[in-house]
Each structure stands twice: as C-alpha cells, then as structure tokens.
Amino acid sequence: MQNSYLPQKAVIEDIIQESPDTKTFTLSLSGDKADSILKYKPGQFLMLSLPGYGEAPFTFASLPDPNGGFQISVRRIGALTKALHTLKIKAIVGVRGPYGNTFPLAKMKHKDLLFVAGGCGIAPLRSLIQYALKQRKAYGKIEIIYGCRTPKDRFYKEEMELWEKNKDTQTHLTVDEPDPTWHGERGVVCVLFPKIKLNPKTSFVFLCGPAIMIKFAIRDLLKLGFREENIYASLERHMQCGTGKCGHCYIKDKYVCRDGPNFSYSEMKQLEIES
Amino acid sequence: MLKKTAIEKISQLAAVLMEKGTLLAPVKEVSGHNFAEINDPQKVDLSFYNTIMSPKGAFFPHKEDFVKYKIGKPLSEAEPAVLNLKPAFLFGVRPCDVKSFEIMDIHFDAAGIIDPYWRFRREATTIFGYAYDLNQPVDSADFYNTLGIYAADPEGSDIFMVKKDKELLLKAITKKGENLLSELAVLKDGSAADEKYFTEYVNKGKEYKTRFMTLDQEAIAKKLEDIFDNTDFWTKMSAACLSCGICTFVCPTCYCFDICDDTLFGKGTRRRVWDACMFTDFTLEASGHNPRTQVYQRLRQKISHKYSYHIRKYGVISCVGCGRCTRYCPVNIDIYSIVEAALKA
Numbered sequence: 344m345q346n347s348y349l350p351q352k353a354v355i356e357d358i359i360q361e362s363p364d365t366k367t368f369t370l371s372l373s374g375d376k377a378d379s380i381l382k383y384k385p386g387q388f389l390m391l392s393l394p395g396y397g398e399a400p401f402t403f404a405s406l407p408d409p410n411g412g413f414q415i416s417v418r419r420i421g422a423l424t425k426a427l428h429t430l431k432i433k434a435i436v437g438v439r440g441p442y443g444n445t446f447p448l449a450k451m452k453h454k455d456l457l458f459v460a461g462g463c464g465i466a467p468l469r470s471l472i473q474y475a476l477k478q479r480k481a482y483g484k485i486e487i488i489y490g491c492r493t494p495k496d497r498f499y500k501e502e503m504e505l506w507e508k509n510k511d512t513q514t515h516l517t518v519d520e521p522d523p524t525w526h527g528e529r530g531v532v533c534v535l536f537p538k539i540k541l542n543p544k545t546s547f548v549f550l551c552g553p554a555i556m557i558k559f560a561i562r563d564l565l566k567l568g569f570r571e572e573n574i575y576a577s578l579e580r581h582m583q584c585g586t587g588k589c590g591h592c593y594i595k596d597k598y599v600c601r602d603g604p605n606f607s608y609s610e611m612k613q614l615e616i617e618s
Numbered sequence: 619m620l621k622k623t624a625i626e627k628i629s630q631l632a633a634v635l636m637e638k639g640t641l642l643a644p645v646k647e648v649s650g651h652n653f654a655e656i657n658d659p660q661k662v663d664l665s666f667y668n669t670i671m672s673p674k675g676a677f678f679p680h681k682e683d684f685v686k687y688k689i690g691k692p693l694s695e696a697e698p699a700v701l702n703l704k705p706a707f708l709f710g711v712r713p714c715d716v717k718s719f720e721i722m723d724i725h726f727d728a729a730g731i732i733d734p735y736w737r738f739r740r741e742a743t744t745i746f747g748y749a750y751d752l753n754q755p756v757d758s759a760d761f762y763n764t765l766g767i768y769a770a771d772p773e774g775s776d777i778f779m780v781k782k783d784k785e786l787l788l789k790a791i792t793k794k795g796e797n798l799l800s801e802l803a804v805l806k807d808g809s810a811a812d813e814k815y816f817t818e819y820v821n822k823g824k825e826y827k828t829r830f831m832t833l834d835q836e837a838i839a840k841k842l843e844d845i846f847d848n849t850d851f852w853t854k855m856s857a858a859c860l861s862c863g864i865c866t867f868v869c870p871t872c873y874c875f876d877i878c879d880d881t882l883f884g885k886g887t888r889r890r891v892w893d894a895c896m897f898t899d900f901t902l903e904a905s906g907h908n909p910r911t912q913v914y915q916r917l918r919q920k921i922s923h924k925y926s927y928h929i930r931k932y933g934v935i936s937c938v939g940c941g942r943c944t945r946y947c948p949v950n951i952d953i954y955s956i957v958e959a960a961l962k963a
Binding site: 344346347348349350352392394395396397398399420421424435436437553554579580581583584586587588589590591593594595596601615616 | 847
C-alpha cells in the first residue's frame with residue numbers, strides 16, 4: 344500500500360522572477376513515483392514541502408514537460424513560501440500528488456473559451472491555457488482577461504505575447520494601480536467584460552483569483568448571458584493532506600482537495616460558499 | 619466461547635496480554651479515567667463509567683510522526699517514521715465507542731485513499747468491548763440510543779465483556795477474538811449459567827435508556843441543509859461557545875488534523891496532530907482569506923458535518939451519542955439539544 348503522506352524529492356532546475364513577490368520554479372522529478380506525478384491534468388495541484396517549514400498546496404502552472412518536469416509559480420506570503428524564495432537552482436524540495444480534479448476537458452472541446460484571472464490566479468489557469476493552445480484548432484475563439492494590482496505584478500509577460508500570435512486568441516489586461524509605463528485599462532477584471540466577443544450561450548469560462556473577484560465576476564458574467572453550468576472557478580482553501588482526510592478544506596459535503604478545486608458555478612451555488 | 623475471571627484478578631489477565639503485545643486499557647488519572655499504554659498491570663482499572671478521552675487515539679494518536687529529518691541534510695536522507703506494529707489489545711471499550719471505529723473506518727480505510735496508519739493499527743488490534751454497568755445510572759449527557767446503539771451491544775468488538783457481580787465474563791465475538799481467548803490460560807471456562815447471564819445482559823442493555831429522539835438520517839441531513847442560512851438560529855446556538863475545541867478532542871468520530879513540521883536543534887519531524895474546526899484559524903489561508911471567521915459558522919460546520927454532510931458523503935451520521943462533548947463543554951453546549959432544536963427550526 345502506498346503511503347500518500349510521504350513526499351518524494353524534486354530538484355529546482357530554473358527560477359524565473361515573475362514579479363516583485365513571485366517566482367516561477369521549474370522542477371524536475373526522477374524516481375519511481377515521477378511518472379505518476381507527471382500524469383497530472385490542468386487544474387490539479389501538488390503538495391510541496393521543505394523540511395522545517397511544512398507543506399502547502401500549489402497548482403501546476405504549466406503542462407508537464409515530457410522530459411520529466413513542470414512549473415509552479417509561488418508568491419512569497421507565508422513561512423514556507425518565504426523559505427522557497429531563498430532557494431537556489433539545484434536545491435531539493437519535497438513533493439507529493441497530483442491531487443484534485445481537472446477542468447471539463449471533453450466538454451469544452453470545439454467551444455469558445457474565456458479565461459478570467461486575478462493576480463496569481465493566472466498561474467492555475469496557465470496549464471489549461473497551454474493545453475488549449477497546444478491543440479489550438481480544437482477550440483473556437485479564446486479570450487484571456489487578466490487583472491493585477493500594478494503593472495509590475497504581471498506574470499508570464501513574454502509568453503502572453505506569444506499566446507496572442509495564435510489565430511482568434513486575445514488577451515485583455517487591466518491593473519488596479521497604473522504606473523507611468525501603463526497605457527492600458529484600469530480597474531477590476533469586470534471592466535474588461537464589455538470587450539468580450541464570444542458567444543455567451545456556448546462559451547466555457549474559467550476563473551481563478553481572490554474570492555471577492557470570483558463573486559463579482561460571476562455576477563457580471565451571468566448578466567452577460569454566460570451559462571452557470573459552463574462557468575468554472577478554481578477555488579482556494581486551506582489544505583493540509585490533499586487526500587480528503589484532514590478536514591480543512593471541506594465546504595459542505597465537498598472536499599475542495601478531492602471533489603475540487605475546480606467547480607462549476609452550478610455546483611458552487613449548491614455549496615452556498617462562505618466567503 | 620465464553621471465559622471468565624474475577625475482577626480483582628484483572629491484573630493477571632493484563633500481565634498475560636502485555637506479554638503478547640501492547641495493552642491499552644483504562645487507568646485512573648487525576649480527573650477521571652483514560653486509555654493508556656499499560657506498563658504496570660496493577661494500573662488497569664475497570665471502575666469507570668466512560669473514559670474522558672475517546673479511545674480513537676489507539677488508532678489515530680494525537681501526534682503521528684510521518685518523517686524525521688535533519689535540517690541542512692538532503693531530503694533523500696529523511697527517514698519515514700516506523701510504526702510499532704506489535705499486536706495490540708484495546709481493553710474495556712464501551713459499545714458506543716466501538717461503533718465509532720466503524721464510522722472512522724469508512725473515512726480512513728474505505729474512501730478512496732487509504733490511511734496506512736489507521737489501517738495497520740486497526741489490523742494489529744484486538745478490541746475488548748465492555749458493556750456499561752446496567753446497575754449504575756446513565757449519565758445525563760449520553761444519547762447513544764438515539765443513534766441505534768445500546769449499552770451492551772457486542773457488535774464491532776472482537777471480545778465482549780460484561781460484569782457479573784465480582785466476575786468479568788468474556789465472550790468471543792469474532793474469529794480473531796476466539797483465537798485470542800483460547801490462548802488465555804489465565805481465564806476460566808464460563809458455565810451454562812454464565813452463558814445465560816451474558817445473553818440476558820445483552821438483551822437487558824436495550825432497556826438501559828439514554829436520552830432518545832427519533833432521528834431519520836435523511837430528514838436531519840435535509841433539515842440542516844435547509845437552515846444553513848438561518849443565521850439567527852446558529853448565532854443563538856453558538857452564543858456561549860468559546861471556540862476551545864474540547865468537543866472535537868474528546869469526540870470519538872472527529873478526525874480533522876494538521877500536518878506540521880516541528881524542529882529542535884536541527885532535528886525535525888513532519889507529523890500530523892489533531893486539529894479542530896472550532897478553532898478560528900482552522901480555515902485561515904496564507905493569503906489572509908478565512909472563510910469561517912465567525913463562531914456561528916464554525917459551530918454550524920461541526921454540527922452539519924456530523925449530522926448532514928457526513929450522511930451525504932458516507933451514508934452515516936458521524937456521532938455515536940457518547941455524550942463526551944456535552945460532558946466536557948465548559949459552557950454546557952449540548953449537541954443533542956442543538957439537533958433537537960434544528961429539527962424544530
């Protein structure tokens with residue numbers, strides 16, 4: 344029997360400074376369990392740990408690299424993430440997973456896709472965006488709405504320019520607090536909704552960001568005619584085990600770590616989520 | 619198979635069990651009885667009503683080490699903690715607590731991912747159930763009858779024990795119990811009269827009444843869903859609550875835990891420790907977001923988890939009516955009364 348609480352090691356192969364408080368780590372895996380971790384699907388997460396600093400969940404921020412690696416983006420916010428940010432290339436961390444569900448990959452095929460991300464909420468959606476762009480012809484139009492606090496807090500700048508080079512693929516950006524370099528939109532993600540050119544009746548929407556953003560973005564999307572069963576949000580909860588045992592992430596009879604973290608708005612309504 | 623021993627000679631039985639493995643039995647502590655690993659057979663004490671802490675710690679200890687490591691050394695040198703898997707004997711468990719193990723089995727051993735610590739300990743352990751003393755009064759906090767459990771139910775035990783005057787009758791319930799009982803030469807064979815006494819005692823247990831209400835699983839599960847938004851109700855129910863968490867620590871079916879790293883002078887352990895949904899920071903995320911900041915939300919979570927969400931998830935109520943949470947609550951919050959009030963809300 345596999346003891347799912349025990350981590351295996353992963354090696355930091357590359358570190359990219361995305362923003363003043365966020366780094367993207369490229370991790371490589373070897374050993375027996377490497378393959379089972381690398382079979383992860385977009386939207387799933389892993390538990391990452393450092394001896395002495397504990398464990399925390401991170402959603403995979405990229406598709407797996409077939410040569411045995413993946414990326415996660417980490418904001419420096421607590422004890423573990425502060426320690427992670429001090430690590431250098433070749434440092435070893437503990438990982439276990441993958442955990443959680445994925446997005447409705449089959450249902451979203453041939454449909455228009457809308458992504459709405461706030462702050463580091465872009466990280467969990469990036470793997471799904473990469474997944475869709477990898478087989479670009481299998482989908483209709485793709486629009487990505489991304490809001491962050493300041494222009495400096497934007498992640499994946501160069502990659503986003505490449506995303507836009509795909510046919511029928513658009514990104515819309517906004518910031519809360521512009522600086523002199525910023526000539527784009529200002530305000531929360533909802534200010535960009537009038538720019539959406541997708542057919543709301545048939546599009547799939549994927550949201551990730553602060554709880555308050557998800558709440559208001561869904562409200563506005565429903566007004567625009569998007570269907571509640573086609574709106575998906577990646578939820579965040581305090582998680583400790585990833586396996587539905589420890590009780591921290593329960594919302595009613597759903598465990599965010601096993602039944603989620605990705606829920607349709609139809610499901611979220613049933614859960615009457617406390618926020 | 620039925621065996622017996624004089625209660626005053628219980629330490630002889632304890633000594634034999636200690637030779638065979640680890641013995642966990644009630645011992646008298648300052649404020650009451652608790653299960654403890656026995657080092658001195660004289661310490662086993664059956665003169666208790668029920669233990670303060672539930673016996674869940676036998677399979678799900680307060681602290682469970684996962685990995686040991688040294689700071690600054692590579693993770694590959696970290697060592698998984700080794701489980702002591704000697705045969706264990708859990709001696710003197712009340713029927714309602716025995717029932718709690720079955721409820722916990724569903725969560726730890728049957729719900730997709732198996733918890734190896736729970737399973738291995740459970741497999742290594744023989745359970746000696748022990749009927750309540752039907753000549754003693756029922757504690758007013760108890761309500762196990764409401765959950766369909768009676769004071770002398772042998773189900774779930776490997777060996778079930780009842781008190782007969784100054785003797786203890788031990789009956790094998792499972793094959794595991796029978797194998798063990800046949801090896802215990804320190805016990806005497808029970809007579810036909812003892813068999814009759816045992817059977818009558820089990821039946822009489824049904825007349826030993828705790829608090830009781832008719833509880834339909836579907837009805838209470840639905841009702842708690844319906845009153846989720848009744849903030850007035852939950853605020854009233856939780857008005858006195860101190861968020862101390864004692865209800866969850868003494869509970870035989872509360873299983874929430876934290877996984878944390880403890881380090882001291884460069885040596886570290888990753889372990890799990892009991893946690894409680896009644897604590898303010900239970901749902902606090904690193905970002906500062908906390909979905910359950912209010913005490914009414916946390917009490918609602920606890921009651922609804924046991925009497926609604928658990929039914930939806932696993933098909934059973936996550937409570938055995940042992941009465942501990944009511945007995946030890948410093949402000950007299952009573953789960954039975956809350957469930958009763960919820961049905962009328």
